[in-house]
Amino acid sequence: EVQLVESGGGLVQPGGSLRLSCVASEFALSTFWMSWARQAPGKGLEWVATIKQDGSEKYYVDSVRGRFTISRDNAENSLSLQMNSVRAEDTAFYYCARILVVTDTDWYFDLSGRGTLVTVSS
Amino acid sequence: DIQMTQSPSSLSASVGDRITITCRASQTTSSYLNWYQHKPGKAPKLLIYAASALQSGVPSRFSGRGSGTYFTLTISSLQPEDFASYYCQHSWTFGQGTKVEIK
Numbered sequence: 654e655v656q657l658v659e660s661g662g663g664l665v666q667p668g669g670s671l672r673l674s675c676v677a678s679e680f681a682l683s684t685f686w687m688s689w690a691r692q693a694p695g696k697g698l699e700w701v702a703t704i705k706q707d708g709s710e711k712y713y714v715d716s717v718r719g720r721f722t723i724s725r726d727n728a729e730n731s732l733s734l735q736m737n738s739v740r741a742e743d744t745a746f747y748y749c750a751r752i753l754v755v756t757d758t759d760w761y762f763d764l765s766g767r768g769t770l771v772t773v774s775s
Numbered sequence: 776d777i778q779m780t781q782s783p784s785s786l787s788a789s790v791g792d793r794i795t796i797t798c799r800a801s802q803t804t805s806s807y808l809n810w811y812q813h814k815p816g817k818a819p820k821l822l823i824y825a826a827s828a829l830q831s832g833v834p835s836r837f838s839g840r841g842s843g844t845y846f847t848l849t850i851s852s853l854q855p856e857d858f859a860s861y862y863c864q865h866s867w868t869f870g871q872g873t874k875v876e877i878k
Binding site for chain 1: 804805807809811813816817818819820821824825830860862864865866867868869870871872
């Protein structure tokens with residue numbers, strides 16, 4: 654089955670670090686741009702970060718830039734999100750998503766995982 | 776950045792009802808607007824891309840229309856499995872979501 658499965662979520666203290674992983678099944682992750690998105694409790698979906706197929710381009714939402722790092726290991730068919738200096742407002746379900754690019758200003762997420770929960774609390 | 780505004784933020788409806796959700800962009804997006812369904816604990820699901828193209832496997836009761844700054848998602852006859860939250864998306868930005876609840 655074509656799917657994405659996230660892992661690595663959990664409870665982390667403010668200022669701490671956590672690394673999320675996403676493994677792709679039944680397709681080659683290397684051929685796609687990939688993203689992380691999140692949903693905080695009671696809130697809507699929010700795009701977090703995106704990485705190009707070869708890792709040469711990375712983009713971040715302003716609120717995580719400088720704290721989070723998106724990376725990929727195409728040989729392992731996996732995507733990661735390193736979260737440093739986490740804050741209470743980073744508490745959310747984090748989703749890994751595959752991107753289909755239409756133009757340089759338009760794309761959509763055609764496949765997503767079920768998410769992993771990150772809770773930032775002391 | 777373009778802002779996406781959905782309305783309503785929530786609605787109550789019955790099985791068999793026809794409902795429409797709107798999404799307005801703060802500036803033109805041409806026809807580059809996508810719609811997703813999201814249920815708690817599940818993966819967000821792509822329904823419509825490029826404003827009106829139905830994603831493979833999505834039932835035909837879902838339809839999308841619009842261009843420029845005004846878009847709609849219509850469910851022609853609500854089914855029990857359609858009670859969920861719906862989001863529009865363009866580029867990096869999602870709308871704030873519309874929660875469809877059972878009346």
